Amino acid sequence: MSNFTSEIESIFSDKGLLSKLPDFEYRKPQQDMAVQIAESLEDGTHFIVEAPTGVGKSFAYLVPSVIFSKTEKRKAIISTCTINLQEQLIKKDIPALQKVLPYEFKPEILKGRHNYICTKRLNNALIKKNNLFVDAEQEQLEKIYNHVQVTGQGTRQDIPFKIDENVWSQIFAEEGVCTSKSCGSENSNCFFQQAKVKLKDADLIILNHYLFFTLFGFYERKSSGYLFADDFAVFDESHQIEQIAAENVSPSVTKQQIRFWLYRLYNPKTQKGFLANQRFSSLANEINGILSENEYFFDEIEQILNSFRKNQFDNMIRVREPIIISDTYERTLKGLAESILNLVPRAKTDDEESELKNYHTKCSAFANTINCFVNQKLDDHVYWAEFSGRARSNTELCMSPIDMADYFRNNVFTENRLSVMTSATLSISKSLHFFKRSIGAEMVKESILDPVFDYPNQMTIYIPKNIPEPKQKQLEKVSDFFEQSEYEKNLKEKIFEYITMTNGGALVLFTNSRLLRQMYEELHEKLTEAGIDVYAQGDGMPKHKLLNDFKKNINSVLFGVASFWMGVDVPGSSLRNVIITKLPFDVPDHPIIEAKIEAIVKRGGNPFMELSLPSAILKFKQGTGRLIRNKTDKGILVILDSRVINKFYGKMFINSLPECEIVVEE
């Protein structure tokens, strides 16, 4: 064992430095995890570790990261998925470690630059406010300016009132507007530059996966390190990393985005915008026509896409072939980009020059995205359109790589970089194969830690054997929405029965919002009469408020879908019952999933075993993991999907759970 790893082992021992912290208790899996991470950092090898709930994984990666960062002078990037975890790291874990570790270290949070006010743009916007904004916007701009002057604060989150998007778009620290000549010095009063300077000195940088992949970008880079020279990265909550990376490295475009951006250049109705300046007014006159072309292009493409829609309920459709549509609009956008560039010699200041260059880059990007989508330019990508808003009339043109494995192999797990990935939910039947394959990490060193909780004494699983199996509903006409299947008729009785078994304190997890609403409508009165309040996602209440009310109201129940399968952490007796209404198989209607399935079939594989089943098991583990959050928690897990005992694959779900008593009810 090296000095580094033995130092780590000692810090996590029962009388080590961490034992000075009030809540510390010795946990062998935590110590193992910290030592394993220290070894991989020291060896320069990538590492993936599954750490079940209760291991204390944040300390287990923070301590070796801090010490390695200090001794090797390499920045540690800590990337998380949720704000909750970021807050826990910043407000609780890191301050605790600063008290006990014999190393002084500097943590910083990294926010995306779109969160910072650009003082140069703010000042310019004030000077040109008559050109840029209508009266109400001008007032808001002045309010922002005063707030910045009085408080010295300069991020969007610091402004205590709602900011209009049009105002914000003219004052945030947009990419491409900084010039070293005008304001790039380290002593500038620029909030964004000041934040960057702080990052230079930081040892530990906290950010989220979304920002990480946006900053890191899509294309292969040769330099060592991810965001800073020679840095190393720890990805917590890495179970969603493939999806987040795919979302952030794939461009998409909507009519509204382009319209909004064109209005920033010049809004013919208000006669405001960057081009309202006399020197640029020749181009301002053209914007009206381009706005009309924007509407016309998207109307035309929507008509073509609508002809691909199988029914009115589709909120997305796959686009399998290049679309036959005139390229006039793409050429118009390219022409506009060119014309903007031609205005550069008329710029009187560096600021104007950099704004123009920035408009040029953005306009070229719109043209490229449209070109890629319409002509399906990128190999191994899937193309689709999403419809949202009233009457599903907002159309987003989207594309994404089908398989992210190569991206991770060529960018994240390279020899000259160093990363650790962890989560409580990565393995299936004690194997990390599925997760590793999805991110091209087949060769990466791995570890699966033992659970720390006493599950046989803390959790009992209930499975009613005779509940009919859920079947996929065919939604062809409006009445199909309202027709109840045998499964749905039985489901409401079973939900009620098991909720009353623990007198509330239950989280009921659904796989779709329609069924959640239906069960809520049918049960909430009956439950209220029984003295059990019901909170349901979709009531218009934000998630954190729902969770707070549920926590405080000890005999209540919470109905949730989607993010509630993974984002709920309610230790204690408020949550003593988790009810899984249905095994969370993804409906293979998302174009990315569909394209993945086709790729598996094409190479002779079995998409159910290779994709649908493992994805569902991981989501199931996430959901069931909401129940036992600390060593004193006790409760029941109810599975209202009889496929878990009647189908050949059912035992793979059961085997993915920690060992405990299982009661199969007739």
Ligand code: SF4
């Ligand atoms: S450095 Fe960039 S973000 Fe900062 S004030 Fe200058 S232009 Fe704005």
